[in-house]
Amino acid sequence: xSEAPKKRPAAANMRTLTDDIIDGFDLxxxxxxxxxxxxxxxxxxxxxxxxxxxxxxxxMMTRKKxxxxxxxxxxxxxxx
Numbered sequence: 001x002s003e004a005p006k007k008r009p010a011a012a013n014m015r016t017l018t019d020d021i022i023d024g025f026d027l028x029x030x031x032x033x034x035x036x037x038x039x040x041x042x043x044x045x046x047x048x049x050x051x052x053x054x055x056x057x058x059x060m061m062t063r064k065k066x067x068x069x070x071x072x073x074x075x076x077x078x079x080x
Contacts, residue, residue: 014047014048014055015048016047016048016050017048017050017056017058021047021058021063025063029062029066030058030059030063030066031056031058032057032058033059033062035059043060043062044059044060045058045060046058060080061077061080
């Protein structure tokens with residue numbers, strides 16, 4: 001029998017969560033809450049947890065809203 005082709009790990013294409021992405025916010029504040037009901041809104045991005053303990057989904061819209069609020073800038077969707 002021939003061997004099955006080796007699968008590439010799913011994590012090979014994922015970025016690791018860094019301090020630049022967290023940007024001083026608490027993970028609980030920027031994690032995806034599935035606002036659309038399904039988690040398919042288009043603003044959700046997956047990152048590998050730095051400790052290697054799994055995957056974290058970050059809501060990039062919530063992150064940008066918090067950045068704008070902190071920096072005193074009006075939020076606009078075109079900024080994402």
